[in-house]
Amino acid sequence: MGRGRGLGPGVLCGPEEGQVWPGTRPAGWEPIAGKSRLARAPPTPSPGGGPWAGAGPRPRAGQGGSMLNRVRSAVAHLVSSGGAPPPRPKSPDLPNTASAPPAAAPEAPRSPPGKAGSGSAAPARAVEARASFSRPTFLQLSPGGLRRADDHAGRAVQSPPDTGRRLPWSTGYAEVINAGKSRHNEDQACCEVVYVEGRRSVAGVPREPSRGQGLCFYYWGLFDGHAGGGAAEMASRLLHRHIREQLKDLVEILQDPSPPPLCLPSTPRTPGSADPSHLLGPQSCWSSQKEVTHESLVVGAIENAFQLMDEQMARERRGHQVEGGCCALVVVYLLGKVYVANAGDSRAIIVRNGEIIPMSREFTPETERQRLQLLGFLKPELLGSEFTHLEFPRRVLPKELGQRTLYRDQNMTGWAYKKIELEDLRFPLVCGEGKKARVMATIGVTRGLGDHNLKVCNSTLPIKPFLSCFPEVRVYDLTQYEHCPDDVLVLGTDGLWDVTTDCEVAATVDRVLSAYEPNDHSRYTALAQALVLGARGTPRDRGWRLPNNKLGSGDDISVFIIPLGGPGSYS
């Protein structure tokens, strides 16, 4: 996802929609369709200046000179080393999975030392020095492939190679870079099988076969970055590990059919006390207690993992240049249930027997208006003297003082008139409509990870307090319905959904899958490619055009197709 330009101190800047990096767009094309989550700011530089103040035209969206230098150095290194990255020591907590680059060198998720999970991802391809230039490891891109994937003019659709190891469940995946709105593809993706070893188990000596053993979860994540690719890349490498950490405490509990204990002993049990009956079960508590389901424990684990991921970004943003922020759409399959966690404006739908089942909703200044306004109302200091928590249908003009304008307060869904007072001349906390809606005139999504440095244009007001890192988690019980190979869960970043309706996606699902044998593993990748191509369009009439001649999406587009009843052996 792209971002605005000319933002205030500390705000990362780059070309706005309709602008391109030099040399990335065929001459004579008109501005591409697409949007930026960060707003245009006034062209005057901020007085105070930021890291790049006074540095002339800013080199690229979301990344200042230091990032440019890092990219240059990385490219130089790649050239000098023939493309092979230098070996890097494995982090104790990061064995057997794709390694992280220095730009996102992760602090291990907070957990006691111990054997960490192993993924089934493609062989680790360290991209040590590529920084935000990296693509998902399962694409297995060579340096040449990486350059092609990074080409705004060609916008070649990328998918995992036919010849490589298939993604779990024969998941399909495809992506394409934007048409020039940001230097690199700021979407990131991850697909892993993650093993969770119980923190409390007696390693190697399970007392009962059904307990003390670990759990596996399947994991898919799409991360749509803005104001730089760092947050998305970091999340794509680490969020599933935070989820694993959160689940470690629950390994035995989730495998025990009895209700979760409301209280646990303070310290990990010793071998002699490993029997879960030592836990303080519901029977030992009051009769007036809430029932807590296993499912809600997994939901809580995912929610807290998002928060811990966000906190890690906050801690490491200076040392590791975690620029910008990202939307996160994550799927966890565990013990028969699919958990879809969404924070941002990506979207997940299930297409089952032609029927569309929404599995997420978008979090934008419009959908979260009342939450944002309530926060501004309760904590007016967050608005400075520049913003008002009231909403107006348009900016109120000084000459209208004393007249009456339509407004909405935080408790209202309807509109009413009020007399215009001096404070109403401030900029509204939430303004604009649809894809142009903004919080504090700056950002167009209200949930996600990162953005700890994000400031209001030409101001030192932080925007982060209004952004929530918490996802909404929806649960789908895979065992409640017999799925056929054409039933799929579709995940897409907003590059897909900006130009494609749910119904169009369902029609494409039907059209593409019916052209393949049900047991053809490549059908899901073909479907992902068809969706990405359908949203991108083809270069024609000075733009990327859809068959109906409307503009295609100029944004990064990424799609996962997760078969729910296909050839994957997940049951």
Add this chain to the structure above:
Amino acid sequence: MGRGRGLGPGVLCGPEEGQVWPGTRPAGWEPIAGKSRLARAPPTPSPGGGPWAGAGPRPRAGQGGSMLNRVRSAVAHLVSSGGAPPPRPKSPDLPNTASAPPAAAPEAPRSPPGKAGSGSAAPARAVEARASFSRPTFLQLSPGGLRRADDHAGRAVQSPPDTGRRLPWSTGYAEVINAGKSRHNEDQACCEVVYVEGRRSVAGVPREPSRGQGLCFYYWGLFDGHAGGGAAEMASRLLHRHIREQLKDLVEILQDPSPPPLCLPSTPRTPGSADPSHLLGPQSCWSSQKEVTHESLVVGAIENAFQLMDEQMARERRGHQVEGGCCALVVVYLLGKVYVANAGDSRAIIVRNGEIIPMSREFTPETERQRLQLLGFLKPELLGSEFTHLEFPRRVLPKELGQRTLYRDQNMTGWAYKKIELEDLRFPLVCGEGKKARVMATIGVTRGLGDHNLKVCNSTLPIKPFLSCFPEVRVYDLTQYEHCPDDVLVLGTDGLWDVTTDCEVAATVDRVLSAYEPNDHSRYTALAQALVLGARGTPRDRGWRLPNNKLGSGDDISVFIIPLGGPGSYS
């Protein structure tokens, strides 16, 4: 609705569910089914004391000695005057509608002086001195009828008389008093046709026939009081007038098919400037402005009317003894659309061709947990040192310090474990499940009017900041569907819904209406009576029992049946 007993200073107290006022329940009966929205408090009186501190056993729910004295004096007055109330001077803003008793003597809704609307309600029956003993005027109860309606032992179902003027749209209505949980029926109801004269029109000289004329709206309201009947009674007499006041500005705008102007002149127009084209229309504004619909203006008017009603209760609570609070469920029919506004735990459903269409949702500590927790998190001073904003499945015990317990924070829908710290021993802001859920261990609804004096048991902490007076408004376009005489909108207080499912209501709708001719005006009242009787049950086996032998509702029960395609001539 009933209330708890022994609440702290300023909290109004009475018998809890399962208790009765002396002489109101047949001997030997077991506690009735029903619930109280206010929790039981410890039996020890609060040290500080309130208006009734140290006064011995408290005389009645929600009302202290002064209220008892007022009731006594009112009854004495009724007896001495033969039931005819003394004439009272009409408020300038309250002509031609039922007058308000001193207990709720209203300040006129804030509006410029002028001709006010007139209702089509039954002839005004001033109940000047009855205070909370009053019933809706459209029941046309004689003093003897009022006594029968107030009889907890008989629990006779009340409906408007067959012989009187029908309610608008041939609306059906029935109610029954509780089984003893509070001294009087604390539900109130209102049904009116309200005329709105535009504030800006040139009185008597409309320039265009289609403009400058007033509007009519049909109005139904159910008000379920708690901790005293004053708030419910005041709301039943005044809320529709607040709505009328809010609509006065909109009379011309709502009748003009063009989009509402975003700005209005500051002062009411003079005759020469009455043409709406003088308003600053959308054309004169930026192109980037939100579309505001006529519908959303009506929604905003209703929302603000609720707030102004609540503010009026706050202002007048001392002078006029507006005790307690109330849930409010209100229906406005205006220009082809039905607006259902709900603040509390009453419920509205449409039964259309047998299909159930929910038109409201309940606002309780469970459904509003995250809003409440967020407020406690952002404003910890509202919690004092007694409460924590975290939720636990049960109260944490001091001996569990250092262990780990399940909890939910304001951003979570799932549960997770945390180490128990000293602060977690505080009482959770939200606790309990279902009908037993409470805010600050005190109140079981989270939206409504009044409750400005409500304090936490044995504490001076106010609860009002956590309660919202704003309704959720749902809109149903009556013109989008051809309704038959059996299609109805059902409004009920929780006395109905506690023991009756939506499906059972729909079945009763079908059963009762099919037994009457479609053009029989009495069928909707018969349906309301059947629903109330079905929820109340019959006295048997030491309680009010349903046919399945379960306990019926011991709460006040009130039901409106609004025909959507019946004999009413509302089109």
